[in-house]
Amino acid sequence: MNERTAPRSIEQYLAALRAALAGEDPALVQDALYDAEEYLRAEVAANAGRTEADTLELIASTYGAPEEVAEAYRTTEKQVRTALAPPPRTPRRTALGRFFAVYSDTRTWTALFFMLLSLVTGIFYFTVTVTGLSVSFGMLVLIIGIPFFLLFVGFTRVLALAEGRLVEGLLGQRMPRRPVYPVKGVGIFESIKLMLMDRRTWTTMFYFVLMLPLGILYFVIAVVGICVSLGLIGGSVMGLLLETGVGSGAVNVDGMMYHGPSPLFAPIVIIGGVLLLTLVMHLARGIGRAHGTLAKHLLVARTDQT
Amino acid sequence: VEPDTDLDASDTERSDQERLSHKFQRELNAGLVGLVLLAVLDGADEDLYGYQIAKRLQDLADGNPPVKQGALYPVLRQLSSNGLLASRIVPSYAGPPRRYYRITEVGRATLAEWRDIWRNTRDFVDGFMDSNGAAS
Numbered sequence: 159m160n161e162r163t164a165p166r167s168i169e170q171y172l173a174a175l176r177a178a179l180a181g182e183d184p185a186l187v188q189d190a191l192y193d194a195e196e197y198l199r200a201e202v203a204a205n206a207g208r209t210e211a212d213t214l215e216l217i218a219s220t221y222g223a224p225e226e227v228a229e230a231y232r233t234t235e236k237q238v239r240t241a242l243a244p245p246p247r248t249p250r251r252t253a254l255g256r257f258f259a260v261y262s263d264t265r266t267w268t269a270l271f272f273m274l275l276s277l278v279t280g281i282f283y284f285t286v287t288v289t290g291l292s293v294s295f296g297m298l299v300l301i302i303g304i305p306f307f308l309l310f311v312g313f314t315r316v317l318a319l320a321e322g323r324l325v326e327g328l329l330g331q332r333m334p335r336r337p338v339y340p341v342k343g344v345g346i347f348e349s350i351k352l353m354l355m356d357r358r359t360w361t362t363m364f365y366f367v368l369m370l371p372l373g374i375l376y377f378v379i380a381v382v383g384i385c386v387s388l389g390l391i392g393g394s395v396m397g398l399l400l401e402t403g404v405g406s407g408a409v410n411v412d413g414m415m416y417h418g419p420s421p422l423f424a425p426i427v428i429i430g431g432v433l434l435l436t437l438v439m440h441l442a443r444g445i446g447r448a449h450g451t452l453a454k455h456l457l458v459a460r461t462d463q464t
Numbered sequence: 465v466e467p468d469t470d471l472d473a474s475d476t477e478r479s480d481q482e483r484l485s486h487k488f489q490r491e492l493n494a495g496l497v498g499l500v501l502l503a504v505l506d507g508a509d510e511d512l513y514g515y516q517i518a519k520r521l522q523d524l525a526d527g528n529p530p531v532k533q534g535a536l537y538p539v540l541r542q543l544s545s546n547g548l549l550a551s552r553i554v555p556s557y558a559g560p561p562r563r564y565y566r567i568t569e570v571g572r573a574t575l576a577e578w579r580d581i582w583r584n585t586r587d588f589v590d591g592f593m594d595s596n597g598a599a600s
């Protein structure tokens with residue numbers, strides 16, 4: 159069966175591999191295609207005496223037929239996912255247990271860290287993209303405008319790889335391991351045209367611009383949420399302590415006297431603070447998941463594209 | 465030696481056997497590829513990328529390694545995710561940017577442990593193979 163459909167060129171092999179991996183995670187497909195392309199191009203170059211078709215014929219016995227390779231990626235990917243997944247948590251039986259289990263989930267804490275970090279990365283990505291685009295368009299009438307734009311697009315691809323690693327590490331969304339690179343074997347103008355027509359070139363820039371408002375939003379949600387809930391808990395505990403005779407009965411901040419809630423209300427406020435903190439944690443985990451999906455859609459090509 | 469009464473049946477039998485052998489080889493490879501990759505990178509005096517690693521395996525196995533080279537790349541990623549390998553990206557003129565791998569300290573320690581496990585397993589299995597081979 160394989161002999162009948164044996165690929166005769168690198169492009170045919172990659173197309174067969176893409177077909178064999180249909181329905182898999184786009185990041186996995188991109189990695190598999192780039193891995194295969196690296197090997198095939200090196201193998202064709204190493205066998206300069208043979209034609210590409212002759213070399214490709216031997217590929218099935220060395221690199222493996224597209225179906226075999228696809229199977230290897232599927233199996234190994236499953237193992238990696240199992241090995242890297244945080245240890246399985248004991249399922250909580252009660253609704254209350256499930257509600258508070260959010261604290262023992264590693265993803266909650268990494269997502270919270272991502273939310274705080276995204277203010278910094280958001281400002282950086284936004285500045286790079288807006289500066290790069292403005293300078294490119296500004297210099298378009300000059301001869302250096304085009305090389306500058308190409309350099310800028312190349313830089314956004316490297317930046318997208320870095321952001322992908324961050325998203326995979328902190329949010330657990332599988333992202334590619336190699337940056338997008340220009341299509342080989344076509345002229346410079348054709349390659350620029352392909353780059354301009356590649357949906358991912360523009361969605362990547364859109365993602366970077368979007369990261370500023372998102373980064374601000376995430377940062378504010380995380381900081382305000384945590385401060386308010388810790389303030390509710392801490393203030394009430396302090397108030398109760400002061401009521402019991404520790405200290406003077408009030409807290410003096412810059413000449414203003416602050417009193418905790420009355421002992422009757424303090425426990426209710428503490429419970430409210432704990433509930434709010436837990437809700438913020440749930441929100442952080444949810445934002446982490448949603449942002450991972452967003453990053454995958456904007457930074458990784460769909461499987462039907464190169 | 466076999467009485468070949470039904471050609472179709474023996475063909476099916478042979479392909480069944482091939483399938484089982486293929487499966488056996490694949491299951492054996494599952495753990496061993498990681499061990500071999502660690503050993504190759506431990507013995508290398510420079511960082512290597514996927515194709516170079518694949519070629520080293522091919523050279524050692526006289527051109528016909530028991531594992532398809534396409535299966536090496538996902539295992540490299542697996543080892544790297546577990547911290548046994550470190551890697552860096554280098555742009556290439558001939559194709560996609562290359563990822564160069566080198567073994568980490570954790571990787572070396574793991575390799576030493578895996579090597580012991582492999583030797584024990586090999587001796588254990590060989591013990592049975594030798595005695596069975598003598599008996600039959």
